[in-house]
Amino acid sequence: MSEKNNIDQKKDRIDHIENVLASVAAGDIDARINSDIEDDLSGIEAAIDLLIDDLTDELKQREKMQKEVEDKLVKIQEQQKVIFQQQSDLLELSSPVSKVWDNVLILPVIGTLDSQRTQVMMENLLEKIVETGCTIAILDITGVPTVDTQVANHLLKTVTSARLLGAECIISGISPAIAQTIVHLGIDLSSIKTKATLQDAMIYAMKQNKRSENVKLQSLFTDYDKREE
C-alpha cells in the first residue's frame, strides 16, 4: 500500500468519523463508526463509538424520565379533577337539609360561608322545601364565624325566595359579631324573622305549626257546631 493511498484512506475514515458525529448531533442516535480495520486509528474510532453509546444511553434515559414525568403530571391532573369533584360533592354534603318534624326543615350551617357555598345551600334548601312541602325552614348559622356583604345578601335572598315559594324561613344563631357586621354593612334584615338560638327558632316553628293546626281544629268545630244545630 502506497503512502499516498494510506493517507487518502485515513482521510476517508476521518471524514466518516465527522459524518457520524454530525449525524449523532442531528439526532440519529443509532449512527456508529463501526470500523473493522485494525490500526492506530481504530482505537480512536472505538473510543468515539463508546462515547456515542454513553451519550445516547443518557439521552434515552432522559427521554424515559421525561415521559414518566409527563405521565405523572397527567395522573396528578386526573387526581385533581377527582378532588375537585369531591370538593363540590362535599359542598353539598356540608349543607344537609333535614326534616326535623312535621312541616319543619332545619339547615344547620357550619364553617365559613363563601358566596358559592351560600348559593348552593340556597338552591338545596329551596328544592327541599318544594320536595317535602314543609312550610317552615330554619337556617341556623350558629356555626358560622363571620359573614360578608355578599353572603348576607344571599341569606336575605334565600329568605325572600322561600317566601315566594310559600314557606317561611327563619334565621337563627346570629352571633354578636355577625349582628355587628350586618348592621355596619347597612344590610336590612328587618323584613326577616331572626331568632337568637336554634331552640328559640324551633319553639317559634312549633307555635306556628300549632296556630295553623288550631285554625284547622277551629274549622272542624264550626263544622261540628253547624251539624249540631
Place this chain on the structure above:
Amino acid sequence: MLQLTSDNNWKKLGEHHVNSEHDIVSVRQLIRYYAKEMNMGIIDQTRITTAVSELLRNMYNYGGGGEVHVETGLVDEKQTLIVTCIDEGPGIEDLELAMSDGYTSGKGMGYGLPGAKRLVDRFEIKSERNKGTTVRIMKWK
C-alpha cells in the same frame, strides 16, 4: 363610544326578529332552548331567559322592535351564551338613569335593565340618540 366585547371565534346560533308580543315569547323560549343545549343549570337557564325577556320587551316597547343575535363561545375561558339585542329606535338619553332601579319613562316598574344586569355575568349597553340601542348580555355555565 364604548365598544362591545366580540370575538370572531364565537359561533352564531341564530338571528331573530322581534316585532310583536308573540316574538317576545317565542324568542325567549329559544333562548331557554339554547341555554339547555349548553347544559346550563336550571337557575342560570331561567336567569338568562328572564333577562332576555326584559330586553326584548324594552326593544318592542321603546325601540320599535329589532333584532336578536344569539352566539356561543369562550369568554374569559368560559363557555358562554351571548345574546345581543339591537334596535334602531330613539336611543336612551341618560344611560345611568335608565340603569338605576325604579326608573321608568313609561308605566313600567323600572326593573328591566338593572334587573337584567343582575341576572347575567356580563352586561354591555350602547345607545345613541336617534340611532338606536344595543344591549349585549353574556351568561356562562
Place this chain on the structure above:
Amino acid sequence: MNNEMHEKRIPIIKIGNFLIVSIQVDMHDKLAIQLQSQILEEIEKTGAKGVLIDISVLEMVDSFIGRMLSGMASMAAIMDAAVVIVGMQPAVAITLVELGLEMPGVDTALNMEKGMEMLERRLEEEDYEL
C-alpha cells in the same frame, strides 16, 4: 291574531267559594292583562272570596308577569277576595328576587292543598272575628 288569543284563553274554574286558575302557557303580555281582567270579572260575577293561581308549570316569570300577578292580588283585595300564588318553582323565585321583584304583600303557597287551606283559614278567621 285575535283568534290566536282566544284559543289561548286561560280557564277559570270555580270550586266552592274560590276560583282556581292554572296557568299552563308562557303568556305574552296581552294574554297576561286579559287574564287579569278575566279573573276580576269572574270575582264580581261569582262573588268568590279567594283566588288560587297555580303557576307550577311556569318556567319563567319576568317583570311583566310578576307585575300582573301582584297587581292582581291588590285589585282582588279591593274587591274583598284574597289571591294566593301557588307552586312557584325555586328557579323562578330566585330569578324574581334577583330581578328586584320581591312581591311584598302577595300571599304564596307551596301547593294547591296548602293554598286552599290558607284561604279557608282566612275565611274562618274573618268569621271568628265577627
